[in-house]
Amino acid sequence: MLLPLLTVTLAVIGLLWSADRFVGAAAATAWRAGMSKLLVGMTVVSLGTSAPEIVVAVMASLDNAPDLAIGNALGSNIANIALVLGVQRSHLMTQRSSDEEPGAGEAHGP
Numbered sequence: 267m268l269l270p271l272l273t274v275t276l277a278v279i280g281l282l283w284s285a286d287r288f289v290g291a292a293a294a295t296a297w298r299a300g301m302s303k304l305l306v307g308m309t310v311v312s313l314g315t316s317a318p319e320i321v322v323a324v325m326a327s328l329d330n331a332p333d334l335a336i337g338n339a340l341g342s343n344i345a346n347i348a349l350v351l352g353v354q355r356s357h358l359m360t361q362r363s364s365d366e367e368p369g370a371g372e373a374h375g376p
Contacts, residue, residue, distance in 0.1 A: 290309070319342045322334070322335070322338045323338060
C-alpha cells in the first residue's frame, strides 16, 4: 500500500514541476520571438488539454484499435465544445443578472 501511494505522490510532484518548467519555457520563447502572451497562453493550454487524447490515440493505434482512437477524438471534442459553450453561457447569464438593476422593468410614474 505504501509503494503505490509513494509512486502517485512522486508522479504528482514531477507533473507539477515539469508543467511549471514547460509554461515558463514557452513564455520565455514566445517573449523572445515577440509573440503576445495571449497567443502563448492559448497554445500552451490547447496542447495541455490535447495531450491525453494524443497519448490515447497513439496507444490505440499501437494496439491496432482504430475505433478507440476515433471514438476518443470525437468524444473529447464534443465534450470540450459542450463544456466551453456551457461555461460561456453560465458566465453570460451571471453577467447579465448582475447588470440588471432592481425594478428595471417596472413602469415609473410622472
